[in-house]
Amino acid sequence: MWRRVASLSSSISSSFLAQTASRLNTWESLTTGIAQQAKGVIAPKEKTPFITFFLGGPGSGKGTQCIKIVETFGFAHLSAGDLLRREIASKSADGAMILNTIKEGKIVPSQVTVKLIQKEMELSDNHKFLIDGFPRTEENRVSFERIIGVEPNVVLFFDCPEEEMVKRVLNRNEGRVDDNLETIKKRLTVFQALSLPVINYYSERGKLYTIKAIGTEDEIFEQVRPIFAAFEAIPLNTRWNWYISALVVVIDMS
Ligand SMILES: Nc1ncnc2c1ncn2[C@@H]1O[C@H](COP(=O)(O)OP(=O)(O)OP(=O)(O)O)[C@@H](O)[C@H]1O
Numbered sequence: 126m127w128r129r130v131a132s133l134s135s136s137i138s139s140s141f142l143a144q145t146a147s148r149l150n151t152w153e154s155l156t157t158g159i160a161q162q163a164k165g166v167i168a169p170k171e172k173t174p175f176i177t178f179f180l181g182g183p184g185s186g187k188g189t190q191c192i193k194i195v196e197t198f199g200f201a202h203l204s205a206g207d208l209l210r211r212e213i214a215s216k217s218a219d220g221a222m223i224l225n226t227i228k229e230g231k232i233v234p235s236q237v238t239v240k241l242i243q244k245e246m247e248l249s250d251n252h253k254f255l256i257d258g259f260p261r262t263e264e265n266r267v268s269f270e271r272i273i274g275v276e277p278n279v280v281l282f283f284d285c286p287e288e289e290m291v292k293r294v295l296n297r298n299e300g301r302v303d304d305n306l307e308t309i310k311k312r313l314t315v316f317q318a319l320s321l322p323v324i325n326y327y328s329e330r331g332k333l334y335t336i337k338a339i340g341t342e343d344e345i346f347e348q349v350r351p352i353f354a355a356f357e358a359i360p361l362n363t364r365w366n367w368y369i370s371a372l373v374v375v376i377d378m379s
């Protein structure tokens with residue numbers, strides 16, 4: 126449908142249409158991806174994806190709150206860190222490089238991480254995604270927009286004092302190679318230098334919700350829950366309605 130409308134007038138704002146068409150094409154390809162083809166299901170998913178990014182320093186409680194949102198609102202939880210750790214465990218071609226990068230507290234090249242996220246999105250029957258620990262850098266953000274072709278609907282930032290994050294990570298006890306003081310210090314430096322600009326980017330675009338990530342898990346969830354409850358109340362095709370309205374205005378003006 127979008128391609129047909131776009132062909133009506135070449136004078137319609139070209140960047141707007143290019144952006145919209147690119148997003149649609151990528152989502153079409155995502156929704157008719159390899160997983161569905163393998164299953165013999167070729168029909169595209171009917172629903173527009175709803176994407177939430179979860180940002181915050183190491184140990185700020187992103188993963189903990191994601192579990193609660195999955196239970197309460199039925200989202201699919203895609204943790205970038207978990208996907209990367211799975212690659213290490215599976216001894217894939219990128220496994221050794223990912224392991225070294227994580228041990229160093231650095232960020233894995235965006236192309237690798239975005240491809241893993243894309244694959245999970247294709248495999249999922251869900252259309253509501255919590256993308257946890259991503260984008261960690263501007264390069265991550267741009268790469269997601271280019272490869273997946275959609276922007277997040279909501280971005281949550283878990284704002285937590287450094288001392289608390291360090292305490293939580295050192296007590297986590299999940300056997301992670303990066304849960305040691307030396308790597309945590311590096312991760313905190315990377316967070317300040319590379320992740321804060323992403324957080325500012327979404328803040329400037331009015332998409333950011335800052336969560337005061339201190340207190341009990343339940344207290345923090347009481348800040349998170351209303352954000353999702355509000356979006357549950359909005360029909361999922363609202364964003365598409367907005368695009369259609371904007372396009373009609375542009376056509377009227379041309
Ligand atoms: N509100 C809280 N109070 C105390 N401990 C918490 C709280 N929330 C989470 N934790 C604990 O802190 C640790 C880190 O939490 P979590 O793994 O959710 O953080 P994260 O933001 O996902 O970190 P990372 O980016 O390193 O994956 C876990 O052991 C978790 O059980």
Ligand SMILES: Nc1ccn([C@H]2C[C@H](O)[C@@H](COP(=O)(O)O)O2)c(=O)n1
Binds near residue numbers: 312
């Ligand atoms: N977008 C991402 C997410 C994670 N990583 C690497 C580097 C992180 O320190 C590590 C663990 O992630 P977490 O479980 O804390 O979210 O994984 C990355 O390179 N890029």
Ligand SMILES: [Mg+2]
Binds near residue numbers: 187188204206257
């Ligand atoms: Mg986590």
